[in-house]
Amino acid sequence: MTIKPNTVVSLTYELHTTNAEGQQVFVEKADEQNALVFMYGTGMMLPKFEEHLAGLNAGDEYSFELTAEDGYGPIDPGAFADLPKEMFKEVDLPAVGDIIPLQDNEGNHFRAGVTGVHEDSISVDLNHPMAGKNLIFSGKILTVREATQDELAHGHAHGADGHSGH
Known part of the structure; x- marks a missing residue:
């Protein structure tokens, strides 16, 4: 079966970026035991990531850079901010390099990277950790199947077999 909208895709991947010297740096991977499973075409993945997978079949290998x-x-x-240290009086003070959970005034949760600890404030970077970086993907398509009616109704995959997750 070919990857197209409303199919559930299971795949492996390795993700790399490049450092300032142009060398590839490993970020993360999903192997066959912990494959990435998603419903294609529902906006759950980066649009250009999906675009590169369109038309592939189970068993196909891929490699591309975004x-x-x-x-x-x-x-x-x-997207950098200084937060008052008082925000952290109920938890341990974060250190430079830590990723901390935050919540905005509407209750939306997100994460920020700590870039500085000062006398009265904590400096944070609110950019996505992969912002500003090219993403180099390689992997293999494991399975492609039609989404079930439940998956279509819920808008997401229920695992590689269609029965996980609920």
Whole structure:
């Protein structure tokens, strides 16, 4: 079966980026025991990631690179903030390099990277950790199947077999 909208795809991948010297740096992977499973065409994945998978079949291997603009976008220089240290009085103070959970005024949860710890504030980077980086993917398509009616109704895959997750 070919990858097209409303199919459930199971795949392996390795993700790399490049460092300042142009060398590839390993980020993460999904292997056959912990495959990435998603419903194609529902907006759950990066659009350009899906575009590169369109038309592939089970058993096909793939390798492609997404520019930062096609991935998580460029680094937004306006997405840095200084938070008052009082926000952290009920938890241990974070250190530079920590990723901390935050919540906005509407209750939306997100994460920020700590870039500085100062006398009265904590500096954070609110950009996605992969912002500004090209994403280099390689892997193999394991399975492709039609989405079940339940999956279509819920808008997401229920595992590689269609019965997991609920």
